[in-house]
Amino acid sequence: MIDIHCHLLDGIDDGAKTFEESVEMARLAYEDGIRHIIATPHFCSSFMTERTVQLHKIARLQRELDRQGIAVTVSPGSEVRLESAAYVYEHADRNHFFYLDAARRFVLLEQRWCGYSEDTEQVVKWFLEQGTTPIIPHPERHPFFRDNAQLLTxxxxxxxxxxxxxxxxxxxxxxxxxxxxxxxxxxxxxxxxATDAHNTVRRPNLSDGFRVVAETAGEHRVQQILECMNSIVAVQNRS
Structure with missing residues (x-):
């Protein structure tokens, strides 16, 4: 399995606090059946980690996972918050955040927690015009989507x-x-x-999620979702 949304890296947002916790999260992910994690720290006005810092942390973590025989591959991504259209366009132009794949076919585009951004449809269309599919993380947790599902549909x-x-x-x-x-x-x-795991308590648990998918929507939906997720990392060519 692939986890496309995980706050695995230590000390750069509200995810893992220590390097040891990062390693333990990866171990828990492996035990859950996850073999690839896209590390997606927040990219927003509160957290804007430099790409070089993120890549350094991933390289260090991967070395330790390899040393310990934890067969999980980690690649870089970002959870980009839609602070405004101008915010997204500026940082995209400056190459400040990571897409979910090297070909920039997918990006994790998060809503603000204070309310639905009126710029959303504009930004979604803009990404699509660039050949990028925006993925909206955890819409079920946003009250405005629950109150008005048409915003999401x-x-x-x-x-x-x-x-x-x-x-x-x-x-x-x-x-x-x-x-x-x-x-x-x-x-x-x-x-x-995805897990949206932040620590060893809010831990990687993708298998439990897929169990609910199977119970709620059938095994065919499990396979469809897995196919979508596999397509995100089908071409990983990080340099």
Whole structure:
């Protein structure tokens, strides 16, 4: 399995606090059946890690995982917050954040927590015009999507994908997030599943999420979601 959204790297956002915790998160991910993790620290006004710092941390972590025989591959990504259209365009132009793949076919595009951004459709269309599919992380956790699902289905109709979090389907993010996550599943509005793991408590648990997918929407939906996720890392050519 592939985890496309994980705050695995230590000391650069609200994810892992120490290098040892990063290693342990990777170990837990391996035990859960995950073999590839895209490390996606927040990229927003509060956290804007330099690319070189992120790559250095990934290289150090990968060396340690290889040394310990933890067969997980880590590659760079970012959880880009849509602070505004201008914010996204500026940092994209300056190559400040990571896409989810080297070919820039996918990007994790997060909503603000204070409310739905009116720039969303504009930015989604802009990415699509560049050949990039925006993936909306954890829409089930945002009250504005739960209150008005058409905001999200409009983005899907444009060509955006969604990423539902395993913890939400397990009820760990509240009953409303669980209910909306399962509604999205039943209506075929879930393209990818991820852990959004931040530490060893909010841990990698993708297998439990897929169990719920199978129970709620059938094994065929599990396979469809896995195919979408595999397509993201089908061509990884990091340099």
């Amino acid at each position: 409009n983005l899907i109709a444009l060509g955006a994908w969604t990423q539902v979090t395993a913890d939400s389907l397990l009820g760990k993010n509240g009953t409303e997030a669980e209910a909306f996550g399962r509604w999205l599943l039943k209506h075929d509005h879930v393209h990818t599943l």
